[in-house]
Amino acid sequence: xxxxxxxxxxxxxxxxxxxxxxxxxxxxxxxxxxxxxxIEDSLAQLDHPATDSxxxxxxxxxxxxxxxxxxxxxxxxxxxxxxxxxxAPGSLLWAVACVLLAVLSVMALAVPLVxxxxxxxxxxxxxxxxxxxxxxxxxxxxxxxxxxVSLILSLVVLLFLTAASDGPAxxxxxxxxxxxxxx
Amino acid sequence: MGSxxxxxxxxxxxxxxxxxxxxxxxxxxPSYGLDIARGLGAGAVLIExxxxxxxxxxxxxxxxxxxxxxxxASGGAARRYxxxxxxxxxxxxxxxxxxxxxxxxxxxxxxxEPL
Numbered sequence: 001x002x003x004x005x006x007x008x009x010x011x012x013x014x015x016x017x018x019x020x021x022x023x024x025x026x027x028x029x030x031x032x033x034x035x036x037x038x039i040e041d042s043l044a045q046l047d048h049p050a051t052d053s054x055x056x057x058x059x060x061x062x063x064x065x066x067x068x069x070x071x072x073x074x075x076x077x078x079x080x081x082x083x084x085x086x087x088a089p090g091s092l093l094w095a096v097a098c099v100l101l102a103v104l105s106v107m108a109l110a111v112p113l114v115x116x117x118x119x120x121x122x123x124x125x126x127x128x129x130x131x132x133x134x135x136x137x138x139x140x141x142x143x144x145x146x147x148x149v150s151l152i153l154s155l156v157v158l159l160f161l162t163a164a165s166d167g168p169a170x171x172x173x174x175x176x177x178x179x180x181x182x183x
Numbered sequence: 184m185g186s187x188x189x190x191x192x193x194x195x196x197x198x199x200x201x202x203x204x205x206x207x208x209x210x211x212x213p214s215y216g217l218d219i220a221r222g223l224g225a226g227a228v229l230i231e232x233x234x235x236x237x238x239x240x241x242x243x244x245x246x247x248x249x250x251x252x253x254x255x256a257s258g259g260a261a262r263r264y265x266x267x268x269x270x271x272x273x274x275x276x277x278x279x280x281x282x283x284x285x286x287x288x289x290x291x292x293x294x295x296e297p298l
Contacts, residue, residue, distance in 0.1 A: 027241055034216055034237040037262060041217040044260075061224075063232020072238035074198065 008055050009039055016065040023072060031072065035062065095136040098126045098143035105150035109157070116158060119151040190231070197229065202239055203278040204229055206248060206271050213252070213266040216240065240265060248274060 013032055020028040042058040043050040062068070101122040108115035126147050130140035201223075208214065208222050219240075220233040230236060243249045248271035256262040267275070291298055 027245075030241045030244075031237045034240065034263065035234055037260075038216045038220065038233065038237070040260060041215070041256070041262065044256075045217075061232070062234035065234070067232045068234040068238060071235035072241075075238065075242045 008052070008059065009036075012039075012059055012062075012065060016068060019065055019069040020072065027072075031068070035068065038062065092136060094129050095139040095143075098129050098140055101126055102143040102146040102150070105147040109150060109154055112154075112158060112161065116151060116154040119147060119154055123147045123151055193228065193231070200282070201229055202243060202248075203275055203282070205236070205239060205243065206267060206275040206278075209249060209265060209267040210272070210275065213264040215256075215262050215264050219265065243271070247271075 013036055016035060017028065017032050020031060023031070039055075039058055039062070042061075043054060046054055105119045105122045108118045111118075123144065126140065126144035130144045204223055205219060208219055214222070216237065217233075220230060220236050223236070224230045224233055240249070244251055244265070248268060249265045250268055251263045251265055253261045254264050288298060
């Protein structure tokens with residue numbers, strides 16, 4: 001085999017491997033290694049050292065990698081090519097957990113100081129879960145939105161309470177500040 | 184009929200028949216991929232591209248119709264040999280009977296003979 005020949009073979013096999021990325025890994029390796037054997041056998045049966053032209057001819061007889069994949073897909077269920085992956089079994093649990101966090105965030109409005117801290121943590125969790133969710137995305141987004149609204153309301157209440165506690169006491173009349181002259 | 188129509192027709196006819204042609208080829212004893220491809224590939228009627236054979240062999244192996252065994256080839260490299268199982272042999276017999284009935288009916292219709 002010439003120096004450039006293995007590159008053409010490896011390129012063909014890499015392309016085939018990529019096209020079979022949706023296949024079961026064991027099936028993919030079985031098919032790719034069988035095709036590799038076929039190429040090696042074909043070149044080994046030549047009565048002279050393989051040239052680029054020989055390699056091209058072997059690959060031509062093999063056919064495009066797309067044809068190999070089409071042959072594989074022929075034996076697949078009618079749903080091939082696969083649609084979006086089904087939600088992982090754990091994703092429903094995550095969705096329920098996020099809804100629970102959102103509800104607790106609303107209840108945390110009644111707890112002035114600890115509430116916003118809890119809501120902030122809950123918001124971080126629900127936003128990360130929503131970004132990573134495969135299924136139930138609507139539920140995840142709604143939970144994150146509800147948690148965010150709860151946090152905003154908590155902060156508004158906190159600001160209001162802070163402003164009220166810094167303000168003048170009831171009945172106290174503000175007096176003008178006296179300015180003394182210097183000098 | 185154009186060459187595209189002929190290619191499509193052949194592709195449709197191969198479905199469901201080619202795997203049994205592979206089993207029939209293995210009836211005489213274990214064989215390896217290149218040998219099977221060359222054995223079936225003459226005339227490009229059964230196999231248009233040799234590479235399409237390998238997903239089919241993989242399916243036959245998973246279905247228990249053939250087994251594979253690695254044997255050392257003359258050059259020293261390992262080569263996988265495919266061999267017919269009892270299940271494969273039984274399914275080949277069923278296919279052979281059914282195919283004869285099927286082709287007999289198709290031939291009669293094509294020749295304008297009563298069934």
